[in-house]
Amino acid sequence: xxxxxxxxxxxxxxxxxxxxxxxxxxxxxxxxxxxxxxxxxxxxxxxxxxxxxxxxxxxxxxxxxxxxxxxxxxxxxxxxxxxxxxxxxxxxxxxxxxxxxxxxxxxxxxxxxxxxxxxxxxxxxxxxxxxxxxxxxxxxxxxxxxxxxxxxxxxxxxxxxxxxxxxxxxxxxxxxxxxxxxxxxxxxxxxxxxx
Amino acid sequence: xxxxxxxxxxxxxxxxxxxxxxxxxxxxxxxxxxxxxxxxxxxxxxxxxxxxxxxxxxxxxxxxxxxxxxxxxxxxxxxxxxxxxxxxxxxxxxxxxxxxxxxxxxxxxxxxxxxxxxxxxxxxxxxxxxxxxxxxxxxxxxxxxxxxxxxxxxxxxxxxxxxxxxxxxxxxxxxxxxxxxxxxxxxxxxxxxxx
Numbered sequence: 001x002x003x004x005x006x007x008x009x010x011x012x013x014x015x016x017x018x019x020x021x022x023x024x025x026x027x028x029x030x031x032x033x034x035x036x037x038x039x040x041x042x043x044x045x046x047x048x049x050x051x052x053x054x055x056x057x058x059x060x061x062x063x064x065x066x067x068x069x070x071x072x073x074x075x076x077x078x079x080x081x082x083x084x085x086x087x088x089x090x091x092x093x094x095x096x097x098x099x100x101x102x103x104x105x106x107x108x109x110x111x112x113x114x115x116x117x118x119x120x121x122x123x124x125x126x127x128x129x130x131x132x133x134x135x136x137x138x139x140x141x142x143x144x145x146x147x148x149x150x151x152x153x154x155x156x157x158x159x160x161x162x163x164x165x166x167x168x169x170x171x172x173x174x175x176x177x178x179x180x181x182x183x184x185x186x187x188x189x190x191x192x193x194x195x
Numbered sequence: 196x197x198x199x200x201x202x203x204x205x206x207x208x209x210x211x212x213x214x215x216x217x218x219x220x221x222x223x224x225x226x227x228x229x230x231x232x233x234x235x236x237x238x239x240x241x242x243x244x245x246x247x248x249x250x251x252x253x254x255x256x257x258x259x260x261x262x263x264x265x266x267x268x269x270x271x272x273x274x275x276x277x278x279x280x281x282x283x284x285x286x287x288x289x290x291x292x293x294x295x296x297x298x299x300x301x302x303x304x305x306x307x308x309x310x311x312x313x314x315x316x317x318x319x320x321x322x323x324x325x326x327x328x329x330x331x332x333x334x335x336x337x338x339x340x341x342x343x344x345x346x347x348x349x350x351x352x353x354x355x356x357x358x359x360x361x362x363x364x365x366x367x368x369x370x371x372x373x374x375x376x377x378x379x380x381x382x383x384x385x386x387x388x389x390x
Contacts, residue, residue, distance in 0.1 A: 083389070145386075148382055149379070152379050153379070155362055156379065156380060159355045160351050163353070163354025163355070164350075166354070184351065187343055188351055188352075188384060188387070190389050191340075192384065192385050193339045193348060193352075193384055194385050194386060195338060195339060
């Protein structure tokens with residue numbers, strides 16, 4: 001039994017609670033009962049806000065995807081040499097991941113058992129392909145090396161960025177911010193660790 | 196009910212089946228019943244080989260850790276400039292990960308609910324620290340840039356390597372081998388993507 005508290009949730013604050021539970025238990029392993037317990041309000045109060053847990057997933061991964069696709073619309077992602085655009089996208093993707101940490105973490109863990117999950121995976125692949133195309137363009141313009149296969153390079157680049165969700169805790173002692181980590185990722189990926 | 200087949204398992208072949216189930220369902224979510232079903236032999240036949248699932252976990256992550264720590268004993272990891280040793284460790288870690296894919300995948304997913312899991316996490320941290328120390332030494336020798344904090348650089352480097360478990364399938368069409376991917380990781384991390 002849950003000691004129900006008064007339902008003072010907004011759509012955003014309820015979503016934040018749900019995303020935390022999804023990341024902790026996995027989306028498949030989360031029931032409306034778990035959400036009700038974590039929020040401290042009854043299941044029917046939750047149904048007052050949303051039709052069910054898939055709607056919460058939809059909003060959560062939608063928020064992550066909006067942040068990521070928004071990057072591709074920024075002027076610095078659209079104009080200039082491909083390598084500069086790619087550097088901008090790399091730096092900004094790192095920042096969005098860190099600023100929207102729980103939402104992007106959920107997006108990266110989605111596995112494809114429901115329509116919403118498959119849609120999220122499809123959109124994520126689309127984002128990766130847009131970045132991969134930029135990388136290919138930068139190779140064609142002669143600014144990036146041609147001896148690392150572009151799809152592999154894109155995978156390793158995203159591997160590095162996405163792995164940040166495994167260790168970054170925004171409230172940790174001496175926590176780095178998105179700009180610092182974004183700069184480090186760009187230095188490592190584009191110029192390499194060697195002096 | 197399982198149609199039991201004759202128990203012709205060796206310790207290694209039973210371990211391979213168990214690791215597959217652990218990676219699929221998570222270690223916590225795997226029961227002896229699941230293992231029995233996947234192996235097609237009775238639970239008591241499994242108990243003939245091992246005391247329980249924690250022993251299987253112990254052997255599986257032990258195999259991954261042996262592969263990883265073995266790298267640090269190779270002559271190329273011990274002699275010469277730190278940057279060369281670090282490059283060797285990076286290339287070899289990528290190869291071991293790809294050659295021992297299910298075992299290393301399991302090691303990376305272990306979460307710390309049992310003694311064996313906590314031991315595995317502790318050993319993994321130790322490996323990371325040994326590599327981080329090598330990276331620091333290479334910065335001190337002036338071969339690696341000092342403007343990326345060494346712990347962050349180590350995390351991003353492992354992030355890139357470890358992310359390979361997310362997409363690499365050894366039997367995939369046109370699958371790359373460990374040497375090709377290891378070379379790509381070293382190029383990207385040490386020399387960067389820029390020409």
